[in-house]
Amino acid sequence: MDFAQLATFQAVIESGSFDAAARELHVTPSAVSQRIKALERSVGQVLVRRTKPCVATPAxxxxxxxxGQVALLEREAIGQARGGTRVSIVVNADSLHTWFLPALLAVPGPQYELHTDDEYFTADLLRSGTAMAAVTADDAPVQGCRIERLGAMRYLAVGRPEDQAMVRYNRKDHLQHRLMPDKSDTSEHFVPSASAFIEAVRIGLGWGLVPDWIARDDIAAGLYQDLNPGRHLDVPLYWQYWRIGSEVLEELTAAVKAAAAPYLRS
Structure with a gap:
């Protein structure tokens, strides 16, 4: 038996009309009518008297x-299973290193599986189905996903004036080239860890782009200087997640937006 048809039947009887059931289920009245007809065909009986209000026939x-029993079992199963729910998320490295993790702490219960990639590539894991949600610089909604703007992460180009090498996260990382194109032909070091990347710039391995709230503290401490005073690079970030009506994803969305607010620029 088709459970969508069964749930629609229950909604019609409880609400008293096809139109009210359609509003409750967020579908069209035509869809409600088609589901009821299909259910009646499957059992070979008329199940609903089309009166005002609609009532069930003896059959x-x-x-x-x-x-009602199926709906109760479903609610109980979801309640029991929620603690074992696995939520897969892809996050860019700088967000993961700085502001993102407290959002997970705010929504306890699920088992989180985190992936990391460059912010311009994280949405690829949504498209492939590997991740249910992503922090991404891609502002084009992935099919079947909702999108929320989080704000912009601001970067400063920092290092010592004598630094000749450029530090990059990996070969997908081209932020340095966008802010300092005149230095893009220097030698390069690849450091694929957000914390190690920041430390590499601090100790003088080379110059690189560092989130501004970290960079300003380090500049004040005399660890390096702003190599391009008055200029910065803002990278807009978005939260994209599956549009499936999941309570966990809705709660996580609110937590992610709250966690990002103190760090990202509006």
Missing amino acids: GEALVRFA
């Missing part, structure tokens, strides 16, 4: 009880 009364 439909047994299904009313069954539909």
Whole structure:
């Protein structure tokens, strides 16, 4: 038996009309009518009297009880399973290193599986189905996903004037070239860890782009200087997540937006 049809039948009987059931289920009245007709064909009986209000026929009364039992079991199963829910998320390295993790602490219960990639590539894991949600610089909604703007992460080009090498996260990382194109032909070091990247710039391995709230503290401490005073690079970040009506994803979305607010620029 089709559970969508069964749930629609229950909604019609409880609400008293096809139109009210459609509003409750967020579908069209035509879709409600088609589901009820399909359910009636599958059992070979008329189940709903099309009166005002709609009521179940004698054949439909047994299904009313069954539909209520199924709905109860579903709610109980979801409640028991939520603690074992696995949520897969892809996050750019700088967000993961700085502001993102407290969002997970705010939504306890699920088992989190985190992936990391360059912010311009994280949405690829949404498209492939590997991740349910992503922090991404891609502002084009992935099919089947909702998108929320988080703000912009601001970067400063920092280092010592004598630094000749450029520090990059990996070969996908081209932020340095965008802010300092005149120094893009220097030698390069690749450091694929956000914390190690920042430390590499601090000890003088080379110059690189560092989030501004970290860079300003380090500049004040005399660890390096701003190599391009008055200029910065803002990278807009978005939260994209599956549009499936998941309570966990909705709670996580609110937590991610709250965690990002103190660090990202509006």
